[in-house]
Amino acid sequence: MQSWDDERTRRQLIKTAGVVGSALALELGSAPRAQAAEEDEGRGVTRLLAEFVVDSKPEDVPQAPRAEAVRSVLNYVGCAVGGSPHETTDRAVAALSPFFGPEQGTLLGRRERADILHAALLNGMASHVLDFDDTQLSTIIHPAGPVLSAILPLAEMKGLDGRALLHAFVLGVEVECRVGKCVYPSHYAAGWHITGTAGVFGAAAAAGKLLGLNAQQMTWALGIAATQSSGFKEMFGTMCKSFHPGRAAQNGLAAALLAAQGFNSTEAAIEAKQGSAYVMATERDFGEITRRLGETWEISENAYKPFACGIVIHPIIDACRQLRNEHQLQADDIERVDLRVNPYVLSLTGKKTPQTGLEAKFSLYHSAAVAILFGAASPKQYTDDVAQDPAVIALRDRVRAEVDEAITEEQAEATITLKSGAKLHKRIEHAVGSSENPLSNVDLETKFRDLAAGVLPEAKITRLIDLCWKVESLNDVTELTNAAARSA
Amino acid sequence: MQSWDDERTRRQLIKTAGVVGSALALELGSAPRAQAAEEDEGRGVTRLLAEFVVDSKPEDVPQAPRAEAVRSVLNYVGCAVGGSPHETTDRAVAALSPFFGPEQGTLLGRRERADILHAALLNGMASHVLDFDDTQLSTIIHPAGPVLSAILPLAEMKGLDGRALLHAFVLGVEVECRVGKCVYPSHYAAGWHITGTAGVFGAAAAAGKLLGLNAQQMTWALGIAATQSSGFKEMFGTMCKSFHPGRAAQNGLAAALLAAQGFNSTEAAIEAKQGSAYVMATERDFGEITRRLGETWEISENAYKPFACGIVIHPIIDACRQLRNEHQLQADDIERVDLRVNPYVLSLTGKKTPQTGLEAKFSLYHSAAVAILFGAASPKQYTDDVAQDPAVIALRDRVRAEVDEAITEEQAEATITLKSGAKLHKRIEHAVGSSENPLSNVDLETKFRDLAAGVLPEAKITRLIDLCWKVESLNDVTELTNAAARSA
Numbered sequence: 001m002q003s004w005d006d007e008r009t010r011r012q013l014i015k016t017a018g019v020v021g022s023a024l025a026l027e028l029g030s031a032p033r034a035q036a037a038e039e040d041e042g043r044g045v046t047r048l049l050a051e052f053v054v055d056s057k058p059e060d061v062p063q064a065p066r067a068e069a070v071r072s073v074l075n076y077v078g079c080a081v082g083g084s085p086h087e088t089t090d091r092a093v094a095a096l097s098p099f100f101g102p103e104q105g106t107l108l109g110r111r112e113r114a115d116i117l118h119a120a121l122l123n124g125m126a127s128h129v130l131d132f133d134d135t136q137l138s139t140i141i142h143p144a145g146p147v148l149s150a151i152l153p154l155a156e157m158k159g160l161d162g163r164a165l166l167h168a169f170v171l172g173v174e175v176e177c178r179v180g181k182c183v184y185p186s187h188y189a190a191g192w193h194i195t196g197t198a199g200v201f202g203a204a205a206a207a208g209k210l211l212g213l214n215a216q217q218m219t220w221a222l223g224i225a226a227t228q229s230s231g232f233k234e235m236f237g238t239m240c241k242s243f244h245p246g247r248a249a250q251n252g253l254a255a256a257l258l259a260a261q262g263f264n265s266t267e268a269a270i271e272a273k274q275g276s277a278y279v280m281a282t283e284r285d286f287g288e289i290t291r292r293l294g295e296t297w298e299i300s301e302n303a304y305k306p307f308a309c310g311i312v313i314h315p316i317i318d319a320c321r322q323l324r325n326e327h328q329l330q331a332d333d334i335e336r337v338d339l340r341v342n343p344y345v346l347s348l349t350g351k352k353t354p355q356t357g358l359e360a361k362f363s364l365y366h367s368a369a370v371a372i373l374f375g376a377a378s379p380k381q382y383t384d385d386v387a388q389d390p391a392v393i394a395l396r397d398r399v400r401a402e403v404d405e406a407i408t409e410e411q412a413e414a415t416i417t418l419k420s421g422a423k424l425h426k427r428i429e430h431a432v433g434s435s436e437n438p439l440s441n442v443d444l445e446t447k448f449r450d451l452a453a454g455v456l457p458e459a460k461i462t463r464l465i466d467l468c469w470k471v472e473s474l475n476d477v478t479e480l481t482n483a484a485a486r487s488a
Numbered sequence: 489m490q491s492w493d494d495e496r497t498r499r500q501l502i503k504t505a506g507v508v509g510s511a512l513a514l515e516l517g518s519a520p521r522a523q524a525a526e527e528d529e530g531r532g533v534t535r536l537l538a539e540f541v542v543d544s545k546p547e548d549v550p551q552a553p554r555a556e557a558v559r560s561v562l563n564y565v566g567c568a569v570g571g572s573p574h575e576t577t578d579r580a581v582a583a584l585s586p587f588f589g590p591e592q593g594t595l596l597g598r599r600e601r602a603d604i605l606h607a608a609l610l611n612g613m614a615s616h617v618l619d620f621d622d623t624q625l626s627t628i629i630h631p632a633g634p635v636l637s638a639i640l641p642l643a644e645m646k647g648l649d650g651r652a653l654l655h656a657f658v659l660g661v662e663v664e665c666r667v668g669k670c671v672y673p674s675h676y677a678a679g680w681h682i683t684g685t686a687g688v689f690g691a692a693a694a695a696g697k698l699l700g701l702n703a704q705q706m707t708w709a710l711g712i713a714a715t716q717s718s719g720f721k722e723m724f725g726t727m728c729k730s731f732h733p734g735r736a737a738q739n740g741l742a743a744a745l746l747a748a749q750g751f752n753s754t755e756a757a758i759e760a761k762q763g764s765a766y767v768m769a770t771e772r773d774f775g776e777i778t779r780r781l782g783e784t785w786e787i788s789e790n791a792y793k794p795f796a797c798g799i800v801i802h803p804i805i806d807a808c809r810q811l812r813n814e815h816q817l818q819a820d821d822i823e824r825v826d827l828r829v830n831p832y833v834l835s836l837t838g839k840k841t842p843q844t845g846l847e848a849k850f851s852l853y854h855s856a857a858v859a860i861l862f863g864a865a866s867p868k869q870y871t872d873d874v875a876q877d878p879a880v881i882a883l884r885d886r887v888r889a890e891v892d893e894a895i896t897e898e899q900a901e902a903t904i905t906l907k908s909g910a911k912l913h914k915r916i917e918h919a920v921g922s923s924e925n926p927l928s929n930v931d932l933e934t935k936f937r938d939l940a941a942g943v944l945p946e947a948k949i950t951r952l953i954d955l956c957w958k959v960e961s962l963n964d965v966t967e968l969t970n971a972a973a974r975s976a
Contacts, residue, residue: 088751091746091749091750091751092746092749092751094749095742095745095746095748095749095751096605096742096745096746098589098590098603099589099590099592099603099604099605099606100589100603101586101587101588101589101603102586102587104587115586115587115588115589116587117584117587118587190767191761191762191763191766191767192767223723223726223728224728224731226720227718227719227720227722227723227728227731227732228718228719228735229718230715230716230717230718231715231716232714232715232757232762232763232764232767233762234715234754234756234757234760234761234762234763234767235711235715235753235754235757237754238711238752238753238754239751239752239753240711240712240715240752240753240754243712243715243751244715247716254583254584257583257584258579258580258583258584260583261579261580261582261583262579263576263579263580263583263727263731264726264727264728265723265726265727265728266722266723266725266726266728268722269720269722269723272722273679273722274679274720274721274722275679275720275722276720278679279678279679279680279720279722
């Protein structure tokens with residue numbers, strides 16, 4: 001760790017100088033000096049990240065982030081298996097399978113195998129297509145998709161062990177999230193889908209780690225990744241949304257493979273004046289890349305959705321589900337449901353009469369209704385059929401929402417008035433799945449089983465869950481990928 | 489053509505309204521109104537382009553642009569064959585060949601074959617790696633690389649005829665250049681390598697045409713292309729520069745293949761508020777996409793470099809080469825060489841003692857010396873060996889450059905003083921290869937032979953040149969691609 005630790009100290013000094021410079025510039029109203037200070041602060045960050053990844057040893061990562069990484073693996077595999085039979089995945093496989101190379105990598109949950117570049121693309125798509133994957137809370141990046149999709153087929157092809165996989169995964173997430181945080185939020189506000197744009201860096205770093213790149217090659221890999229960074233938020237609601245983490249995985253993997261052969265790039269792809277942090281964002285904070293690198297772990301902030309819709313509806317669903325379970329509610333007993341939410345929540349998810357499953361994800365009315373009727377809001381509750389189910393519509397139409405500035409986005413209140421006149425009330429401070437109230441391991445397993453049901457046989461699901469929990473002790477990752485394949 | 493012709497009229501009306509709106513907004517100092525007018529102007533341009541490509545028939549393209557397209561094919565094939573043994577291409581093939589799919593497409597100038605997606609990538613890289621490919625003069629896009637690299641392997645795989653290939657090529661270049669012009673120059677100034685970023689649209693359009701996409705699918709293909717648009721100018725001087733047109737070709741081809749399977753995207757990938765024209769540029773003119781669409785042809789503005797260096801040195805090389813040829817000059821007879829150039833030229837290419845071939849491309853001193861010594865400035869004159877050749881250095885050191893504001897970037901003057909005391913003078917108004925003084929067909933053939941020499945046997949070169957000239961009458965494009973393959 002010596003080399004990047006020293007480097008970090010140097011950066012810290014530069015950064016301090018940068019802050020002083022910026023403050024001075026602000027005082028003097030001198031934009032060029034502020035800019036110069038910012039450039040100083042950024043100097044060498046691409047190389048710094050590369051050296052950090054190259055020099056890191058598995059034992060440098062403490063137990064807590066390693067355990068969170070294992071939970072992320074479980075959640076990822078469940079999401080990818082669950083998304084594997086989705087129409088989006090089917091169409092992509094139909095389009096691209098005539099060009100598949102050797103059968104090196106498993107398509108999770110499917111019968112086909114593909115070369116590792118296509119496996120990375122298709123697993124990455126499948127893992128995100130249900131909008132049910134992980135969320136790194138300080139960036140809103142969905143970190144596992146780009147990174148694990150790149151390295152799982154690579155580790156499978158090379159027969160690597162689970163410890164190496166998990167270590168590379170943690171490092172990839174670290175790079176991905178720090179690169180994302182450096183430009184967040186201006187980058188996201190400009191229209192970039194940050195899971196794709198930052199994901200490609202994480203995929204390259206993780207794949208490069210498994211390929212044993214040296215610091216020079218790793219710097220190039222980050223550069224080759226940077227110059228492929230792409231994906232617009234405009235694509236939300238279309239098949240291209242899940243294409244982004246898939247392409248990020250595939251392109252990051254290709255970047256590492258190219259760099260391993262001495263295919264070069266610039267030394268400063270992130271911080272150069274025409275590098276990613278400038279070209280793709282109006283504001284940036286290089287300190288997000290350098291601060292406490294190697295001391296804090298981005299993976300520790302990873303969270304998992306219990307419900308298959310936008311996170312702002314989760315407190316409502318949690319409230320309704322709890323009331324249902326506590327009082328064994330039947331829809332017929334219910335006169336009306338009154339919700340109190342933050343104004344932002346209603347503006348995002350106020351769709352009153354959703355016609356499709358996708359629209360239903362943006363309807364707090366639908367979400368409250370299915371939480372009461374089914375006690376769940378999994379992908380099964382967001383299909384076109386359920387959106388058009390008369391029982392759902394009947395209850396949905398009795399849901400009313402009021403906005404309340406005093407309620408935060410994390411909070412929600414539900415009051416259910418029964419036909420008997422009784423009123424049941426629930427206030428949520430932090431919904432299940434939030435950082436204050438994380439999904440338990442049991443909840444994660446339940447989610448996994450729900451996603452994989454119908455794709456894999458039950459015995460295989462149980463075995464796959466077990467293999468995910470003990471991923472770090474696997475001698476060969478192939479054990480896990482084999483278990484995730486659908487038998488021919 | 490009816491449908492998009494009508495559409496164009498509608499756009500034109502909208503555009504006029506937009507201009508009026510903008511003027512009004514300016515007068516009132518009302519930014520939101522100007523913005524609204526711009527948005528009106530952009531409305532539907534992605535769909536418009538898609539319909540234009542889908543509805544176009546080969547006979548809609550007049551003879552002159554078709555002839556220029558044939559010249560572009562010849563130049564492209566020569567450049568790709570010439571770049572095929574380059575270290576950059578070698579490293580990419582080494583890195584990616586373990587993942588190649590079926591041998592569907594020729595790697596021009598090489599022994600390997602690959603699936604068409606990898607063939608698109610590698611041919612695109614090879615065509616650009618010598619910086620000797622075509623330039624569309626109003627955009628500085630190198631148009632053939634992304635477009636032909638996408639469709640040549642596709643046409644080969646499907647056994648299509650040359651007429652279909654050439655038509656799709658013309659349409660791809662039209663889309664690529666219009667999308668580029670819409671955001672040029674602010675997009676380029678922001679740091680984007682426009683050949684890659686706009687190229688992916690052209691590749692998708694051309695490939696989509698050959699796949700017979702309908703207007704809906706073509707709209708999606710442009711969207712899938714848009715969301716992969718990437719590549720930084722920061723990469724210039726590294727192997728990633730030529731990676732950009734290669735990836736653009738591959739990603740555009742993939743976009744069309746996906747759209748053919750119903751893989752969807754937004755309807756407005758270019759003009760949406762978070763579409764490419766807004767996210768990747770600070771200014772845009774949607775009129776560049778709609779104005780006279782189907783009446784003018786971007787391919788007509790394509791030009792071909794006679795010399796393998798930045799275009800600003802070309803007038804100097806032309807002057808020196810002409811003096812050499814007219815007077816059978818020998819280096820030993822020369823006392824000194826005095827050049828008069830525009831100040832911008834000297835600031836860009838003033839490297840006095842280049843050590844490498846790449847540096848020599850940015851040295852007008854080196855370029856003048858090789859023009860006099862060898863009568864040429866092909867890739868052979870920009871190697872490390874030639875940069876360090878004592879004879880070149882001896883003459884280079886006798887070259888002096890003076891700046892003159894009265895001389896434009898297109899012009900140059902050379903005065904050669906002989907040891908005998910005689911002075912030889914040449915003034916260039918428009919160098920060979922400029923739009924006013926285009927490369928003749930004979931010059932193009934000479935350039936091709938020079939590029940292909942040593943890669944393919946001479947008889948094959950002659951045959952390949954012949955097949956390029958008659959590309960439009962080929963029943964099967966495979967005839968051409970076979971001739972461009974290096975025998976095993």
